[in-house]
Amino acid sequence: ARRGYWWYPQGGEALHPVAYTVSAPQDARCWMPCFDEPWDKADSGCSFAVTAPQGHAVAANGLLADTVHAGGAVTWRWVEDRPIATYLMAFHVSPYAHWSDTAVTTADDSVPLAYYVWPEDSASSRAVFDAVPEMLGHYDSLFGPYPFAKYGMAAVAPFMFGGMENQGMTTIHRGWITGNDQYGIAHELSHMWWGDLVTCGTWADIWLNEGFASYCEAVYFERRTGNPPGQYMAATFGSAMTGNALSHPIYDPPMALIYDYSMEYAKGAWVLHMLRGVMGDTLFFPMLRAYRDSFAYRTAVTADLRRFAERHCGQPLGWFFDQWVMRAGHPTLSAVVYHRTHPDSLAAIVRLGQTSTTGDAYVLPLVLACNTAAGISRRMPVRDSLPFQEWTVADTLPIQGLLVDPDNWVLKALVTQRPQLKRVVKGLYQLTPVWDRFAADPAGVAGYNVYRSFSTSGPFVRVNATIVDDTMYADTGLTAGVMHYYAMTAVCGADTCCETAFSNITGQKPLGVAGDPGSPGPPIGASLQRNSPNPFRQATTFAFDVPAAGPVRLALYNVAGQRVRTLVDGTLPAGRHSVRWDGRDDRGRRAAAGVYCCRLAAGGAAPTLLVQLVR
Template sequence: MVESDEINPVDVKHYNVDLFINMSTKTIDGHAQILLALTDSNATQFYLHLSTLTMADAFINNQKASYTRSSDKVYFEIDDHASEIIVEIDYAGTPGNDGFGGFFFQNNYAFTIGQGLYSQPPSMLRHWIPSHDVPFDKATIDLHLTVPKELDAFANGVLVSTTVENNTKTFFWREQHPIATYLIAVAVGQYAKLGMPFVSVTGDSISLEFYVFPNDVNNAQTDWANLPRMLTFFEQNFSSYPFDRYSMAQAYNRGAMEHQTMTTYSHELITGDNRYDYIVAHELAHHWWGDLVTLGDWKDIWLNEGFATYSEALYFEHIYGDDYLAKYMEALSEIYLAEVARRGHFALYDPEYMWGGTVYQKGAWVLHMLRWTIGEAAFWRTLQSWAQCYAYDNALIPDFIAIAEEQSGQNLQWFFDQWIYRAGYPDFDISWDYQKNSAVGYTVTIDIKQQQWDKFQFIAPVEIEIETATGTVVDTLISSSQQQQFQITLDTAPARLIIDPYNWLLKQYDIVGNPAPPGVRPNDFYLAQNYPNPFMQGTKTAIVYQVAQLNSPHALSIKIYNILGQEVATLIDRSLHGGLYNVSWDGKDNTGKNVPAGVYFYRLQSQKQNIEKKLVIFGN
């Protein structure tokens, strides 16, 4: 587990840092004591990361040590091959940032964000603490923050003590659990402190704390009110909450960042209407996927962001049900496809862009498809085992594959090869038709072509539903080559084919051919006479219609009007791919009341064509 970086024979065990934060000069003054093990007895030097800040004397085991600096590294010679050494560094200056991550002063607040969006690698602790600033070297930390005494200073772990001296106050924070350097953070300023009671699934109380700008207290109370539900859901399905406290600190940052035990959350996201619940859930989920189990290399960023993004979907599924999950996945797929349109295709492993639709949204989709592939029970066991096997540790994608294979009993190399190590998604052209058999029933023929940009053939299970007059037939067609034909036998004639009705496959598709009513061509709009007609109040009538084959989904509506031309019901109002569909009407108006018996008109309206037909309802 080595970051693509120079080999460094260092394993940090513990940081003990005194940091004086000067709010008026926007500078810091630090003293860091770093307990580390040397992991290679033949090595002649090691380094720590430190950007731009000025270094005074440095000591190794209390002996003054010479060092050389080069870009953001400080090199030390190894004289003493003791297995553990203590490095002490005095440093000071104006701490840096990359516009997203690093150290910031704003409006008498100071805060840090551990991940930079514009730095490679994204580790940002080097801007304010000398450290082995790589994701795989976790350590514990004691942080003594000295600030003007009217301010608060928050950091990771638990508050051990506060001391007031003259005009300053020192907050001693201790994270006793191993923490990756990019998850270390501070938030300093004038805060309102709120709390919420929470009892873990273990029966222990966990401190839930919020640090909010005084003007935003009411909005934050609304926006963060669902945290206990989220926490309970994740505890019940991943593992009990693995740290001593969970808190959220408002800051003048952008977005949000899952610093261990203290998520930093932008003032722009506090709106008082819960619209960013998905971000609240996302950062909390990172406390398992990122903080407890940390990526061993930035190339494995999927393990952090894909998992946290899918955890949003899992939480919303828990609250709102499976239909909502299908819609949520559709929305994630649109975000991913928008990134592909902008930046092109690239793989999830070692991605060209770490902070976008491929890593986050396609990343979530890979877990969603894994869930379909290995089934509910094995999927949840995989997540639980992942949290358990690598707790407080680091791991890489092959470690996750091994756990998923172990929990499912399946060889999944093909799955991860195509979804993680290769770019893209299946892009289908689908056509279908049916014939009446000479004996009984009907044979439906479905042709599926894979039309990917790079000619790679996915193994893609395509769930289908065929609607007939008497019910629905469900099947799964495994598309695994450029062109395949599938046949299904039915008792009654099919009316409509639905591709992937529950949204379990990341894909795009076009219906390029479908059975048309006699005399109707695929590039026509068509509206059939309803059946039955007339129909009785309290029963239903079905309306078959066809959307013309166009390059993209087409907006259309089907509405019912009374004889005065007043709209009474909307049956369809959305964009649809070309194809044959049916919709039923139960004789109720838009408020859910039965309409009076009589004559009505139903009208298909689109930009290309309007078609109107008449129907009749009988009273009881």
């Protein structure tokens, strides 16, 4: 099979005749005599003298020293004077159009940029390569000075890879120009620091090349968009939890897998991202610069990176490198979140179960974030390291949701558990929601609450007077032919004021004579009359009937199903009663304008009606 040197006549993908070398990982020996190991750099650099037909151009490492014309041919001499690994030596020959640009570094130095593309791509390449000066300047500011005399790219096709980071002269697939692959270009450019300047000492450490460059895509995304890098990580490198990454660690992969995307690229990028999360930016980037300075134009291995990381953060990181670099797989988190609904919604309980693809426990520095109407208002750092852990979080604003690792700083599979409503069984003037027992919480639940609405968008009102300890609930006295929608929650076993978010929503219509309010069904224990006035501004009055003496509760709920005001909570005699609501909540504060649900619980029945408060 052909290796190392590739030549294609014009035809198919090759719009023009093209020849080039691809030496990674150990194919330089196929086109030149050399000791082809990454740790044995050519200390004095290399030079090329390539003779090509007139009208062709040669692009290679280093700077162009001279060209010599003889007959119908031209000899191009390129000289790279910096140490270089054999697999990074390369040249390209084709009838290229050549154009140049300049990047300015943090120190205000100029770096020449040289591009070799086919004439058909000359105009489009200018738009695609336009961001390279910004990329180079950004990496220069984070990682230290750009290390070579120039940076260039030569486009070829056909090509087995997307790009190859030859020192100072990257080979890219022509499709990156036609497809405008900015992050592929950023990836290869970052290799000039991570792979070319600091080269992996052995192929066992290949993730120091590919994981670093892949993470630099996220670093550039952060610069380009202003968004946190975790967005790019989650969207781009999810394959770190698939394929060979499940069975092989990123350190010391089989030689056939050293360029495996799931392992060395995707998971390698996650390792750098998580190390940044553990250290923080004020330590992480100075550590990278010190690591770069110490191994510039030389090679480094995984133990070197760990040593520098520990030195800069001042703590042992064996736990981190052992679980992420030396071990295959990833953790899976199962989250059960209970929201407090009484007396307020300012707290939540999160219970995390942890398993992994290998059975080993992970130490996970996580953040729990409270999501409120104002967005994420509070973040609480926690350390998850056990098969099961529980935390309580609180906020000054009502908690609408609780997020685990909202900024994606940790590689994990995360499943947020909710109860599942299986079906709603229709009966004569009644409906019976049926669900599976909620087994996701190993600590157990106290029972369940059932909610009903006439619309999938709510408001949903609780229909059970007491917590249901079964996996079904008969909702009686309903109007036939009217669609009723149900959702249910699981109630926390440790605190019955806390329940999960709603299950899925399922609807059904009761049987019976359409429009009949349910008189043939089981007797209704109490009735709730329409309030007056409705809508109202200052106050409204509710009338209700209790057929027998007993406990009665009359309460108002907002559209989120949260109790706002309890008007009656005690024992009443049989008969008609009335109560006035002044539009305030249980704390005496003015309730917000909107639709509220009034619910009466008495004698086993739970009639409801909607109330509108205007301001």
